[in-house]
Every structure is written in structure tokens, then in C-alpha cells.
Amino acid sequence: MEIDLRLESSLWVGKKRYKAVLTGWHFQWTEVDKNNREKKTTSVPVSELIGLEKGQVEILPRKSVEDTDKDFTVFYVKRSSSGGSYGLLWQFGRIQFSCASRALRDQWTSHLRAALKTHSPSRPHRLLVFINPYGGKKKGRHIYHSLVAPLFELAGITSHVIVTERANQARDHLLKKDLSGFDGVVCVGGDGMFSEIMHGMIGRTQQEAGLSENDLNVTLQPCHLHIGIIPAGSTDCVCFATVGVNDPVTSALHIIIGDSQPLDVCSAHHPTEPVRYSVSLLGYGFYGDVLAESERHRWMGPLRYDFSGAMVYLSSRSYAGVVHYLPADPLLSSPRDNTRCLSGCSVCSKSTERLFPHSTVSESVHSFQCSQYRSDRSEAGWVSVAGRFRCVSFTCMSSSCPRSPLGLSPSAHLADGTGDLILVRESHPLGFLKFLHRHTSSEDQFDLPFVEVHRVKAFRFSLPPGEEEDSLEDMESEAARERENQESPQCGMDSETKSRTGSEQQLTDRAKVGYKPRGDWSREKSLFCGPCCTEAPAVSVWNCDGEILPFSEIQGRVHGQLVHLYARGIEDKAACVG
């Protein structure tokens, strides 16, 4: 039987009288003056109530000021325009009502609680929280304990907190440990930490479904646990692009109210390496080199990317390659259609219907995606582009971040089952600078003659014919054999280099750009180690959401809506701030 949640009465806030109305979906209060004239109304969707308590309650520090039996306090989401930022900041609002009687107070609290239960059913009750204490400016622990934990407590959420002691601890935990009882996972850190958690969650889900995630042809099972991101890293692009601001309180509030934002994920495959996943950036050339260089300057914190960016820009490199891609349906959307994926995006909603046409989600996803990908596997529809590129970038979403408020691809969608492939050909250095600089403004970075962008479902990057990549093991053993035969000269880049085998050259090139697995922050030889290092390497590495991939040739495939975040996409400022 449906309970009637509607309630209306006079309430007092201090000495002012208010008309309060609970309609079921909304709770609103309007000040009424002495002449019974109604003044400004505040209306809060029930789904955006954070919590309510009997009595007069303060949080931060949390204390019950006075436990009178006619009062109750309501905490709710309050929006404010975020100044320079792109989305809306959420803060918690607090209002303390007094009732005419204790019976009326109890009626209000029970009705509001019932409305919350009915209209906000997907709120988390128990969360698993991972904090990377070394991410960004190393403030993760402080941010969580001072800003986030008190809000979780107020909302009645219990959390199990793990402060990581090593890279990949969170991933391994998610792959192996018992996760029953948790409604979601919270990541306190940057994009690298998010990536670790995403790898753990996707891996765990496939394990449980008995699927081999390394197989490019397998349709992956969407993850059922949501991920919340409390930004405490260097770029924090996944948070910025899905929430609109990098603000711990805003993110905590999205988690508390159980918001849900599906996210496309790209799997990156290499025949001899485990699959890697990316949501924000799979970048070869410029972004790969920037990442490799930046790992040596971690001590600089987030600034390391700007410093390394300038260094790599000055090295002015380009790399030969062949890119194959499978275009997405151009009738649905285009990377140059000047639209933005905003909260409630219709392109993404239509994709949800396309990806999950029936209510039994897992079955329908499986059959749809299998048939889609079978046709992808044939060469029909694939397009190829060969040349020398300054960078080849792929992103499943806009990848907006404070450095680039509109992102790598401003019109990309968070959850449409496609990604944007951006090819920047070798060009004059000033042209490339113009391209980079346009990321910081609203000028179109694709409106340049050496840049092309394609909305795709899958892509492949290969080295030019005759220069294909051997497996890394082959290269390593070959290089070791060569080393046995001759002492390696200083920095490995003397005139003899040119006569070495292609694989040895590639291995040396990787060492030069500084390939090493993420998490090993020991300092290595720099990209610019001295005057002998004048020769440009023939290959770059991939930047996979901030992790270096140790190979050049990859195949990528977008998995529509594979993970879900506690977020709702970017809110339209004009529509939300009144």
C-alpha cells in the first residue's frame, strides 16, 4: 500500500514563520510575513536531502546544541556557482525548524524519512574507501578525515577506510578480498588511483562472470558496485569531467545521495600484455612522452606535468605510425557538433536504450555487444590513416580538467559507447603550440589543418610496415644478446646505434623516454640527459590514464557504460542556479 507522504504545516525558523510543504518528491519552505504574505520559497528535491536529525544539531564539529523536543534539523544540498570553474559547487545547507508540538515534530521527521526511503532508494549505506596518501599534494588523508568523513557520518554511512601503503594495493584488494556488504567504493586520490580501482573492479566482475578480460572479443560485464571519487590527485580529470568541479565536499554529497553516472571504458590490448583500461586519455607521442618525463619529477607534485610538457614540447618530436579506426554512427553525434554532454544528456540516454534495450540488463548487453563486435572484427567499415604524428590521443569522454576546462574533446560523451580519436600530424612547432594552447580556451582545437578527430567504436595503432613491434620479451632477449657482444657506450646513442637491430633500437628508445611501471617513483635517466642525446627516438609509449604502457602497438575497443560513478555529469549552470 502506498503511504501518503504529503505533509503541510507552519514551522518556525528562529522568530520567522514558514509554510513548509512535503509533496513526496520535494520539501519546500516559504517565509510568511506578519500580513500572511508569502516571500521567497526554497525547494529541495527529497533526493537531495543529506539527512535529518531531531533537535538542534550542528556538524563540523558535530554536536547536539540543544535537544529540545519540538525541533528538527535538516541538511540538504545547496548549489553555488563555482566562480571560474565549469560546473556547480555543492555545499551542505542546514536549516533548523521548530514545531508547535512534539507530535508535529515527530510527524515531520517520520514523513521526511519515509520520503527519503521511497524517493532516494540507491543511497549507499556501507562504503569501502581507499586513500592514496601520496597523490597530488599528499593531502588525501586530511581531505577525507576533515571534509568527507563527517558528512558520511551525518548521512548514516559507515565506511571501511584503507590508507594504501603501496601502488596496486587497492586493485589487489578489489580483485581478491570479500566485498560483500559494500554498496560502493570510494577513491581518494587522482586519476592513477581511480584507474587502479577501476582495474580491480572490472577484473573482479569478469572473474566472477567467468570471462577472460584479455580477450579482445569478449563482451565485458558491467560492474555493479559504484565508484565515488574524492579528488586528491594531480590532474583529477575523471572527477572534473563527471562532476564539473574538483571539490571534495561536492563529490562527497554526490556519493551520499547515491547519484549514478555510467561511464564508457576503452580496453587497450596487446598480444603479450595484460589488458589495460582507460577512460580519460590513451595518448601516444606527446602525452606518452610527457608522462614518461614527468615521473622523474614527481617531487614537483602536479606542476611536474607543466614542466615536462614544456620540455617535451621543446623536443618537438613526431612518430610514424598507422592508425585504423571503426567510425561510430555519424547520425547519432559527432565530435565537432558543438554540443556538450551535460547531466541528463539525451545522446547518452539514447545509447543506454541501445546498449540495454531490455530490463534484464546483463543478458541484453551481452547479445547486443557481441553482435556489434562481431561485425567490428571484419575489416568492413575500418578506415586507416598513415603518417607521422605529434600525438595520437583517444578519450572516452571530454577529459576536461582544470588545465583544460573544456577538455581534450569538448563534445565527447560520458556514456554513449564511443570515444574520440584525435590525430595531430607532424607540423610546425608553433602550430602544435597553437593546438595545445586552444585547450585552455574555448577556441576550437580541431579547426587546424594538421588535426583530425573521429568518433569511433574501436581503433588500432601499428608501427609502419617493416618496423612492426616484436614482443617485448623478444626485444629484451635480443638486446641482452647484443649487450653480451659489445659494451654499451655512454647513453646508448652513439653512431653505432643506427646500425643496430630495430628491436634493440626500440628498446633503447623506450629506456630513453624513461619507460617504467607506474608506482616505481625512483628517479631514472632523464629524457634530456646531455648533449649526446640529440637523436629522436623512433617510438613513443602510451599514456593510459597516467600509466605508461610498455608497447607501441595497441588495439582499443570502447565498452559502453562499463562502470558507474557516484556522479551525475555536468549540471547546466543556467538551469540550476536560481
Ligand SMILES: CCCCCCCCCCCCC/C=C/[C@@H](O)[C@H](COP(=O)(O)O)NC(=O)CCCCCCCCCCCCCCC
Ligand atoms: C600552452 C598551454 C598548453 C596547455 C595544454 C593543456 C592540455 C591538457 C590536456 C589534459 C588532458 C588530461 C587527460 C587526463 C590525464 C590523466 O589521466 C593523467 C593522470 O593524471 P593523475 O596524475 O591525476 O593521476 N594525467 C596526465 O597524463 C597529465 C597530462 C597533462 C599534460 C599537460 C601538458 C601541459 C603542456 C604544457 C606545454 C607548454 C608548452 C610551453 C612552450 C614553451
Ligand SMILES: Nc1ncnc2c1ncn2[C@@H]1O[C@H](COP(=O)(O)OP(=O)(O)O)[C@@H](O)[C@H]1O
Ligand atoms: N601508497 C602508495 N605508494 C605509492 N604509490 C601509490 C600508493 N597508493 C597508490 N599509489 C599509486 O600512485 C599512483 C598515482 O596516484 P594518484 O592518486 O593518481 O596521484 P597523482 O594524481 O598525483 O598521480 C597511482 O597509479 C597509484 O597506483
Ligand SMILES: [Ca+2]
Ligand atoms: Ca563516450
